[in-house]
Amino acid sequence: MIPTGTNYINELVALYGKERTSLMPILQGIVARKNFISDQDMTEIAKELDLSAAQVYGTATFYSFLDTEPRGEYVIRVCKTITCDMHGKKTIVQALEDMLKIKAGETTPNKKFTLLETNCLGWCHEGPAMLINDVPYSGLTVEKVHDIISEYINK
């Protein structure tokens, strides 16, 4: 679920509880809400769950989808694993870079998009593929990428 208020950590703790097993859903909830987990978030969670900040940091930094640096509103993850690579991933990344005027790994100045490469997304039969936040797009071509991104730009 995506917390809505300013006290989003309290909201998430109220929903998932204070057990250690609650840590992942809480961290995932923060990413859903603001796209990344800040140092302050981690310290606050540690206090709430009675863990050390290092434990929270250790878990958060282990997972590639639990971003700990600022990300754009829409995080684009292009699959770079073998079959997507074979089927033209490079062209797709190039098209995205041209359109968004950033390099892979960067965020647009208006904080709307972050462009990343990622490991196998599980769409190998329809590569190249990408995720925009949670939504998968497969069978990508340069034209298709233009259409998809234009839609997001206008959102």
Next chain:
Amino acid sequence: MSEQTLKRVDLIFGEYSNEKYKVLAQTVTKTNEEILKDLLDSGLRGRGGAGFPTAMKWKFTADAPGDEKFVVCNADEGEPGTFKDREILYRVPRKVFSGMAICGKVIGAKKGYMYLRGEYRFLLPALMKELDCYHEHAKALGLDFTIEIKMGSGAYICGEESALFESMEGSRGEPRNKPPYPTTSGFMKKPTVINNVETFVNVLMIMRLGAEQYRKLGTSDSRGSKVFSVSGDTPIPGIYELELGMPLDKFVEEFGDGDTKAVQVGGASGFCVPRKKFKDTIIGFEGVPTGGSMMIFNSSRSMYNVLHNYLEFFEEESCGQCTPCRVGCQQLLKGIRAVKKGEKKAVYLDQLMKLSESMKITAKCGLGQSVANSFSSIVNNFREEMIY
């Protein structure tokens, strides 16, 4: 002989029963001994890739001391070239939940979890809806077994069972030492059955067809059918349910583009089979096992690039906990780059091969241990491509 043909099967994706959760309702009237006997007779082995006999896993967990036990469905499908669990969860989630519930009854668990990879979060709303339906029917059947979905967050290693438990418990997804095995110490250190998505569906199909009928599919070492994820240089990429125990040359005949140079069986952690060995390679536990990933490469592909891609994958996905894997993956990647650039002589490949063999015996978990599979099968069969 069934060994010599490629048979399509329609078991896993076959239509649901006309009544919701009908097979589950029929199965829960059987005793646990009857269910276990059916499973044992069916010859079912785990569909995640390792192929452990499912009946044994369930029996060990059922017999393990402890009041609290768990069922976990491993839906952290991350192996490059594998996408069949996504399709199963999309098309027949009811069969997966039914299989889990049967397991819960047999081992005496009240709680089941599905660990779904973060990349498949888009499936969550539909799965939650089906879960509501499951819980309604379970209640009506008097079945005290609830299922909850836990999300992963983009870590390949969490498909390793003990790393998956660590992740579910809120920790870094770092594999544990084994033993103890999950059958005695799994989620929350309690006896746990953890099976692949497809395995649970197979359980349900065995309950529906009976062990006798199910056994007719496949070969003596590899009973039943398997869902294959076919990708790469093929005119017909996609998901296919085929009988196990087929020869690779028949597979290539059907799925290749006429110019197939090699097939990677079992994903990046599996084996690369070159054209000359297609004829003698059986897909199944008696030959080359696979969790379903079949990636086809034609002669336009550089096998150096393929290996380089795999090694980059492993280097990133290694959890970094044990030295053989953490350093080994880095060194293998650096090593093949150096040979390709001419900074190291070709014989350096032999040293790298030894390193991969050391990883096989010293790495803590399946990730580090299986890097040698693709490394040595590619370097051995395509040595020139690594050098020139």
